[in-house]
Every structure is written in structure tokens, then in C-alpha cells.
Amino acid sequence: MTLKFDRIFWLKAGMHLACALPLLYLYLRVQSGAAGGDPVQYLIHFLGMGILHTLAVTLSLSPLARRLRMGWLIRTRRLMGLWTFTYAALHLAAFVVFDLLGDWRLLLSEVIERPYITVGMLAFVILLLLAITSPMWAQRKLGRRWQALHRGVYLVALLGPIHFWWSVKSGDLEPALYLSGFVALLLCRPWLRRGLVKGWRRLRLRATATPWVDQGDPK
Numbered sequence: 048m049t050l051k052f053d054r055i056f057w058l059k060a061g062m063h064l065a066c067a068l069p070l071l072y073l074y075l076r077v078q079s080g081a082a083g084g085d086p087v088q089y090l091i092h093f094l095g096m097g098i099l100h101t102l103a104v105t106l107s108l109s110p111l112a113r114r115l116r117m118g119w120l121i122r123t124r125r126l127m128g129l130w131t132f133t134y135a136a137l138h139l140a141a142f143v144v145f146d147l148l149g150d151w152r153l154l155l156s157e158v159i160e161r162p163y164i165t166v167g168m169l170a171f172v173i174l175l176l177l178a179i180t181s182p183m184w185a186q187r188k189l190g191r192r193w194q195a196l197h198r199g200v201y202l203v204a205l206l207g208p209i210h211f212w213w214s215v216k217s218g219d220l221e222p223a224l225y226l227s228g229f230v231a232l233l234l235c236r237p238w239l240r241r242g243l244v245k246g247w248r249r250l251r252l253r254a255t256a257t258p259w260v261d262q263g264d265p266k
Contacts, residue, residue, distance in 0.1 A: 062127060063130075066101060066133075099211070101127055108120050108121065125181050132178040163210050163212075
């Protein structure tokens with residue numbers, strides 16, 4: 048028991064360090080002027096990539112725990128999920144403060160007029176709900192609804208790369224790679240694969256079914 052506790056403790060400590068150090072690196076680059084000619088866009092993009100990377104780790108934990116038969120890895124999902132939200136909050140804050148100069152009314156118009164920002168804001172709202180309901184007391188209070196709510200992270204896994212793809216506006220291959228990787232991680236979920244197979248079978252049955260034809264005498 049003590050060995051397992053120590054293992055989880057040090058793993059969580061390493062995860063915290065791995066997620067926090069990029070923020071220190073970002074701060075030092077911006078402060079030293081090494082962030083390039085447009086430090087605001089560098090800052091926003093860096094934090095956006097942080098969302099995708101922490102989300103990728105979060106989604107990888109369940110398949111990895113199942114494959115390696117190390118169920119205790121599941122206990123680190125909440126930590127990584129909260130880091131994903133942290134990067135998302137910083138990403139949004141950097142956009143509002145430095146790009147929109149703190150104009151919240153302009154943010155509202157941007158959300159309405161620009162689809163990629165609409166998608167990004169929807170993903171942020173989902174992450175916010177997941178972060179608020181992440182404590183154990185929320186899980187106990189919500190019961191079965193908690194699991195249904197937290198499956199919203201799978202929608203974020205699709206919305207995030209789409210937001211990235213639309214924001215670059217240059218046909219960049221990188222967002223497509225992230226989207227493909229997240230789809231692969233989602234398909235690692237047995238319940239999702241079973242649902243897709245059942246849905247596909249129903250579609251095939253409907254497509255191949257012979258329509259009923261009235262054989263009565265036409266008037």
C-alpha cells in the first residue's frame with residue numbers, strides 16, 4: 048500500500064512539474080524578448096498548444112492503464128484535466144487581455160462573428176464545467192450524471208483541433224494530425240467502439256431493408 052502511494056505521489060509530482068515548467072519557459076521567453084516580433088500571438092499560440100498536449104495526456108491515461116494493467120494511473124486523470132483547464136483559462140485570458148485589450152464586449156462580438164472563436168469558447172465552457180465538478184463531493188452529488196457530464200471531454204477533444212485548424216487559416220497539416228490523434232484516442236474507448244459498431248449496423252439494416260409496398264388496386 049505504501050509503495051503504491053509513493054508511486055502515485057511521485058508520478059503526480061512529476062506531472063505537476065512537467066505542466067508547470069513550460070509556463071516558466073514561456074514567461075522567460077516573453078520577458079527576454081525571445082518570443083519573436085509578435086509576442087502576443089506567440090503567447091496565445093503557446094498556451095493553446097499546452098491545452099492540446101495536456102488533453103492528449105489526459106485521454107491517454109485510461110487506455111494506458113488498461114493496457115499496462117496499472118489501474119492506479121486512473122487516479123492522475125483529475126490532475127491532468129485540471130491542468131488542461133488551467134492552460135485553457137490562460138489561453139482565453141491572454142486573448143482577452145492582450146489581443147482584445149480587455150474589451151469583453153468585443154469578445155462577445157468575436158464569439159458571435161468568428162466560428163473558430165465560437166468553437167473555442169464552447170470547448171472552454173465544457174472544460175469549466177468539468178473543472179467545477181471535478182471534486183469528489185460533486186461526483187457524489189451528481190451520481191450517474193457526473194460520468195455523462197465528464198464524457199464532455201471527448202467533445203473537447205474534437206472541438207480543440209477544429210478551433211486550431213480554423214484559427215491558422217493556412218491549410219496547416221499540424222491541426223489535422225492533432226485531430227487524427229485525438230480520434231484515435233477516442234476509439235480506444237471500448238464503449239465508444241461498441242456504440243459506433245451498433246450504429247453502423249443499424250444504418251446498414253435500414254439501408255438494405257426492402258421497403259413495404261402496398262399491393263392493393265390503384266384507384
